[in-house]
Amino acid sequence: MAKRVGIEVSLAISEAVKLANVDVIAAYPITPQTHIVEHLSELVADGHLDAEFIPVESEHSAMSTCCGSSASGARTYTATCSQGQALMLEICYIAPALRLPIVMTVANRSLSGPISIWNDHSDMMMSRDTGWIQTVAENGQEAFDLTLHAFRVAEDPRVLLPTIVNVDGFTLTHVIEPIEILDQKEVDRYLPPYQPQMRLDPTNPVSIGPVGMPEVYTEAKKAQDEAIKGAKQVILEAWQEFGDMFGRYYKPVETYRTDGAETLLVTMGSLSETAMIAVDQMRTDGKNVGLVRLRLFRPFPFEEFLAAVRGVKQIAVMDRALGLNGAGGPLATEVKAALYDEPERPYIWNYVAGLAGRDVTIENFVEMADGVEAAAADGVRQGYTIINVRE
Amino acid sequence: MIEIRFHGRGGQGAVTSAELTALAAIEQGKYAQAFPSFGPERRGAPVMAFVRVSDEPIRTREKIYEPNIVVVLDPTLLEIVNVAAGLKKDGIVVLNTTKTAKEIRKVSGINAKLALVDASRIAIETMGIPITNTTLLGAMLKATDLLPLTALEGPLQERFGRVAAKNIKAFQRAYEETVVEE
Numbered sequence: 001m002a003k004r005v006g007i008e009v010s011l012a013i014s015e016a017v018k019l020a021n022v023d024v025i026a027a028y029p030i031t032p033q034t035h036i037v038e039h040l041s042e043l044v045a046d047g048h049l050d051a052e053f054i055p056v057e058s059e060h061s062a063m064s065t066c067c068g069s070s071a072s073g074a075r076t077y078t079a080t081c082s083q084g085q086a087l088m089l090e091i092c093y094i095a096p097a098l099r100l101p102i103v104m105t106v107a108n109r110s111l112s113g114p115i116s117i118w119n120d121h122s123d124m125m126m127s128r129d130t131g132w133i134q135t136v137a138e139n140g141q142e143a144f145d146l147t148l149h150a151f152r153v154a155e156d157p158r159v160l161l162p163t164i165v166n167v168d169g170f171t172l173t174h175v176i177e178p179i180e181i182l183d184q185k186e187v188d189r190y191l192p193p194y195q196p197q198m199r200l201d202p203t204n205p206v207s208i209g210p211v212g213m214p215e216v217y218t219e220a221k222k223a224q225d226e227a228i229k230g231a232k233q234v235i236l237e238a239w240q241e242f243g244d245m246f247g248r249y250y251k252p253v254e255t256y257r258t259d260g261a262e263t264l265l266v267t268m269g270s271l272s273e274t275a276m277i278a279v280d281q282m283r284t285d286g287k288n289v290g291l292v293r294l295r296l297f298r299p300f301p302f303e304e305f306l307a308a309v310r311g312v313k314q315i316a317v318m319d320r321a322l323g324l325n326g327a328g329g330p331l332a333t334e335v336k337a338a339l340y341d342e343p344e345r346p347y348i349w350n351y352v353a354g355l356a357g358r359d360v361t362i363e364n365f366v367e368m369a370d371g372v373e374a375a376a377a378d379g380v381r382q383g384y385t386i387i388n389v390r391e
Numbered sequence: 392m393i394e395i396r397f398h399g400r401g402g403q404g405a406v407t408s409a410e411l412t413a414l415a416a417i418e419q420g421k422y423a424q425a426f427p428s429f430g431p432e433r434r435g436a437p438v439m440a441f442v443r444v445s446d447e448p449i450r451t452r453e454k455i456y457e458p459n460i461v462v463v464l465d466p467t468l469l470e471i472v473n474v475a476a477g478l479k480k481d482g483i484v485v486l487n488t489t490k491t492a493k494e495i496r497k498v499s500g501i502n503a504k505l506a507l508v509d510a511s512r513i514a515i516e517t518m519g520i521p522i523t524n525t526t527l528l529g530a531m532l533k534a535t536d537l538l539p540l541t542a543l544e545g546p547l548q549e550r551f552g553r554v555a556a557k558n559i560k561a562f563q564r565a566y567e568e569t570v571v572e573e
Contacts, residue, residue: 006417008410032429118429170429171452176410177424178417273450357429359454 002180002246009140010035010173012181013079013105013165016147018049019187020103023074026054026065030084031117032169033107037079059084063091063102070100070162071208073199075151078102081169082109082123089127095162096131097224098209101154101194102162104132105147107169108269108320110356118357119169121269121320124297125330131224133163133231134298136268140179142295143167145248148182148191152238155194159231166297168270170357182246190245228299235296252296253304257283261290263369264309264346266317266335268294271360275318278365289369294331302338309339314347316372318365319384320354328352328384336382347376350384358388392445393537394455397527398474399464401434404524407550408462409440411528414546415538416444424449437472444537462531463487464523466511475501485531485569487511487523492572506534508569517561518554525551525558529565540566 007015013036017025025044027037043049052069056062062078070076080088085106095102111122124134133153137143143165150163167173182190200208212220235252243249254272257279258264267275272293282289292308292315294301309315319329327333332350339345349372354360364387371385395412399405406427413425424443432438441455457477462485468474475484482503487510488495495505508530510523525547532540543562548555 004417006414006423117431170426174429175424175426176413176417177449178422270452274452276450361453362451 002182002186004178004180006176007140007179007181008035008174008176009143009167009179010107011039012140012144012179013147013167014039014043015181016144017077018043019182019184020075020077020148020151020191022049022051022077024052024054024066024069024076025078026056026062026069026076027078027080028056028059028062028084030059030081032109032119032173033079033081033084033105035173036105036107059088060091063088063095066102066104067091067095067098067100070095070102071098071200073194073196073201075155075194076100076102077104079105079107081107082111082117085123085127086111089130092127092130092132094209096228097220099160099227100162101151101160103147103150103154104162104164106164106166107173108166109169116356119171120355120357121166124166125321125323127164128298128330131161131228132298133159133161133228133235134166134296135163136166136295136297137168137172138270138272138293138295140172140175140177141248142250143172144179144181145242145246145250148187149238149242149250151194152191153231153235156234156238157195157197159227159234160197161227161231166269171270186246190242232296232299232301250295251304252294252301253308254293254295255308256291256293258290258292258308260288262288262313263290263373264312264315265289265291265365265369266294266309266315266331267291268297268331269320271318271320271354274360274362275365278362278369281362282366282369287369300334300338305335305338306342309346310342312346314349314372314376316368317348317350318360318368319350319352322352322355322386332384347372348382349375352384352386353388355386360388364388392443392447392449393460394458395442395444395460395462395531396455396458397440397442397462397464398468398472399438399440399524400468401432401436401438403464404522405438405440405464408464408524408528409442411525411543411546411550412442412444412531412538415542418545419538419542421446422449437468458482460485460531460535460537462527464510464527466490469495469499475499475503478503483534485527485534487527505572506530506569507572508565510565513561513564513568517564518557526561526565529562530569533566533569534571
C-alpha cells in the first residue's frame, strides 16, 4: 500500500529510482541535485538497492558511463543540473541518437555567469534540442510520479529514448512536504523489467554508435525525429495507466480555471501552483484569467497547447530563462511559433521571471495578467519584460 | 495557514527545527512545507529556515515574508538581525534568552507577544551541548497551538536515534519552563 510521508523531495526521487529497481547509477554530485545521488549511494551501500553505483570523475563521464551501461541492456539512471549538464551535453546528444532509454533528473538551476547555484530553467532550455523527452514537475508528488513514468516511457519498445524529469532546484528539491510513496508491488505492476531490443553482448556482437556517413546521417536523423514525435502517444498512454492504477492523472498541458478566460498565464514547473493562487484571486475580483501549465516540454505538445489557448484574447508567457537573442525567453518563442498557423492568434507578452532564485510572488502573477491586458489594449507591439529588476 | 521563520546560526540546527516541525505536522495528517534559506551553508553565520503548516494542500512557493511565528535559536542574533521583520500583527516571537521581556523589548524594539526560555541552559543541562533547536521547539509548542506536545516525539525519535531521549527531555523541559509575555 502506498504510504503518505513527510520527505524531502530529493529523497522521494531517490526512492522512486530505488523502486524502479535500476541496475546502474553513474553520477557526479552537483548542487542542488546532490541529495538525490547521495541518498542513492547510501541505498546501494546499505544493500537496499542491488545496483552498481559508479562515482565518476565528471558529468561528461557520468553520461558516457550511462550510455555504455544502457547499451549493455541495464536500466540506467543519473541526475545533474546546470554547469554539470553543460559539461555532459556532448554526450547528451548521443544518448537519444543511439536510442538509449536513460532516465535523468535535472534539478533545474541557472547557468553561470555570474556564478550562481539557484533555481531557474536555463539548463532545461540549454538541453531543449538534445532529443531527450522532457517532463516538468510542479511539486514533490509529481517529481516522484514522473520519475516512474520516465522509465516506463523511455524503455517502451515504441520509444527507446532517454528521458529527463525536470524538477526545480531548491524550490522543490530541498523542500520537505507530504508525498505518497508507492510500494514495490504497485511499482512493479506499473513498470515491468526492461527488455532491451538490442544490446552490447560479447556472445552476439553488434556495433552501436558507428560513424554516420552523409549517405545515412539524414535518414538516421529522420528516424530520430519520427521517434520523438511518436513518443507522445506512449507518454499519454503511460500517464493514463498511471492514473488508472494510482488515481493521479497527468496531462501534457494542464489547464486551471480557463473556462471563459480572456487572458491566460502560461507557466512550467513549481511556480505554477503559486500562479493558481493568483488566478483564484483575480477570478474573485471578476477578472477572466486562467492558467495553462506545460508538463510535457519535449516533444512539445502542440495539439494540446493549441486546444488549451484557443479563443483567448491574450497570453502572458512566463519564462524562467533568458534567450539572449533579443526576443526574450525561449518558451515564449516556442509558444508564438506554435500559434503561427492559427487563423486567430492571441496577443502575447513574455515575462522573464525568477532568474537564479529571484522570488516570484502571487502579486507578480497578477501584474503579468494585468500587464498583458494593458499592452494588448494599447496595441503595443508584442514584446517582453524582465520583471522584479532592481533599477 | 501558519507560517514560521526560524533564525539561528549555521550549525545550530535551525533547518532541523523546520524539518521536524513539518514532519510532525504531516504525521498529524496536516499539510506542511519546510525549506532552508537556499544557498551555501555557512557555519556560524546568521541563517533562516521556514515552515508552512496548513489543513489544506499548500500551493504557494513564495518565500515567507509575513510569518505568524518567529523562533530565535541564538540570543546574539537580536542585536544584528531584525528578527521580527514582517511579523503578523498577532504574531509571536519565541526567544532563547536569559533576559526579561522588558529588557528584550528595549534592546530589539519588538512589541509583539514574546515567549522566553533559557534554552542554552536547558540544552547544556540535559544534553551537554548548547544546541538549542529541539529545546526551542518545546517553547514554540508551549506558546502556540500549532501542534500537540506529543506530535514531535515520533520525529525526534526518528531523527536522533540513540540521543533522542535527551532531546525529548530538553524539549519537554522547555515546554514547562517557557514564559509567555503578552
